[in-house]
Amino acid sequence: MKILALEFSSAQRSVAVVEGGTDHLPVVLVEMVEAGGRATRALGLIEEVLKLSRVEREQIDCLAVGLGPGSYNGIRAAIALAQGWQLATGMRILGVSSAECLAAQAQEQGCFGKVNIVIDAQRKEFYLASYEIGDAVRREVERLRLASPGEVEAKMKSGEMVVGPEVKRWFPASREIFPAAAVLGRLAAGRRDFISGEKLEPIYLRESNFVKALPPRVIPTIPKP
Numbered sequence: 554m555k556i557l558a559l560e561f562s563s564a565q566r567s568v569a570v571v572e573g574g575t576d577h578l579p580v581v582l583v584e585m586v587e588a589g590g591r592a593t594r595a596l597g598l599i600e601e602v603l604k605l606s607r608v609e610r611e612q613i614d615c616l617a618v619g620l621g622p623g624s625y626n627g628i629r630a631a632i633a634l635a636q637g638w639q640l641a642t643g644m645r646i647l648g649v650s651s652a653e654c655l656a657a658q659a660q661e662q663g664c665f666g667k668v669n670i671v672i673d674a675q676r677k678e679f680y681l682a683s684y685e686i687g688d689a690v691r692r693e694v695e696r697l698r699l700a701s702p703g704e705v706e707a708k709m710k711s712g713e714m715v716v717g718p719e720v721k722r723w724f725p726a727s728r729e730i731f732p733a734a735a736v737l738g739r740l741a742a743g744r745r746d747f748i749s750g751e752k753l754e755p756i757y758l759r760e761s762n763f764v765k766a767l768p769p770r771v772i773p774t775i776p777k778p
Contacts, residue, residue, distance in 0.1 A: 554614045557599065558738035559631040562623030562651040563672075563718035564588065565731035568598040570606040570613075571738030579742035582606040584735040595634055616644055617741035619651040619732055621756045622672050622680040622697070623718070628755040636750035645747040649740055650756060652697055654732040656684045657740060659716050660691050664728065667694070669708050671717040671727070679705055679723075680758065683713075699758050 556571045556579075565588040573579025583606040585598050603610060616635045621628045638644050652670045659668050665686050672680040681704065683695035705724060709715050715727040 554742065555608055555612055556615045556617050556647075556738045556741050557602075557613045558617040558619075558734040558741060559595075559599075559634065560619040560651065560654065560732050560734040560737050561595070561627035561631040562619045562621040563627070563731050564624070565718065566598075566627060567734035568595075568602045569734035569738050570602055570608055571617075571735065571742060573739065573742035579739040581735040581738065582608065584733065586733070588731075595630055599634075614645065615647060615741065615747070617647045617649055617737055618753060619654060619734070619737050620648045620753070621651050622674065622758065623651055623732070625755060625757065632750075632753045632755065635753065639750040646750050646753065647741045647744055647746065648748055648753050649737050649744075650697075651732040651737075652680065652682045652756075653693075654737045654740060655717060655730055656682070656686065656691055656693070658730050658733060658736050659684070659714075659728075660686045661736070662730070664714055664716060667713040669705070669713055669715045670697075671700075671705055671715050671720050671724070673719065673723075674699055674758075677702065681705060681708075683708075697756070697758070 558569045560567050567586040569584035570582040571579050583602050585602050618631045618635050655670045668684050668686045670682045674680045678699050681700035682697040685692045685694050716730045718731045720727040
């Protein structure tokens with residue numbers, strides 16, 4: 554199975570083509586990363602990755618999308634692209650947590666023990682999930698939730714590791730890891746829980762609050778003398 558993976562949930566966005574399945578280990582054919590900004594040449598990156606991997610669009614069997622949490626606009630862009638592709642071709646889609654992707658990358662980089670995945674949630678809060686990671690094990694021990702800076706600092710003071718995108722901005726002793734499309738694609742290669750594009754949703758833990766706009770002001774007309 555050939556997988557096109559899109560990971561746009563952080564400032565370092567990436568696209569990868571991964572080949573694999575349940576019968577053999579997945580292989581990353583090509584990955585391209587665009588760093589340093591929130592704007593992404595999504596279609597341009599996809600075209601370049603397909604060209605370098607010598608894979609035609611019609612040969613892609615599945616689109617894997619990083620669902621965050623993270624950059625809401627980036628995740629929405631990836632979802633919209635996947636939805637359009639599925640609508641046009643019937644392409645199969647998988648949604649993968651970007652926190653799970655970060656935990657897998659931490660494991661690959663030898664971050665063992667209690668590892669905390671930390672992602673900026675704005676409003677002076679962070680998304681926080683904790684994993685127990687070893688050479689051959691990766692297990693979520695605390696589910697993803699919103700946390701204060703003090704809670705993250707307490708984790709570090711107790712000797713636990715903190716990793717995530719851009720985390721050094723707030724926690725200098727932490728380790729920066731950005732979610733990568735290559736890892737996302739490898740995770741997707743072992744899954745078969747395909748989903749309809751219309752059901753793809755960003756991972757967003759806050760409740761949506763909508764405030765009804767005030768009615769427009771009616772400016773009285775002044776009669777002419």
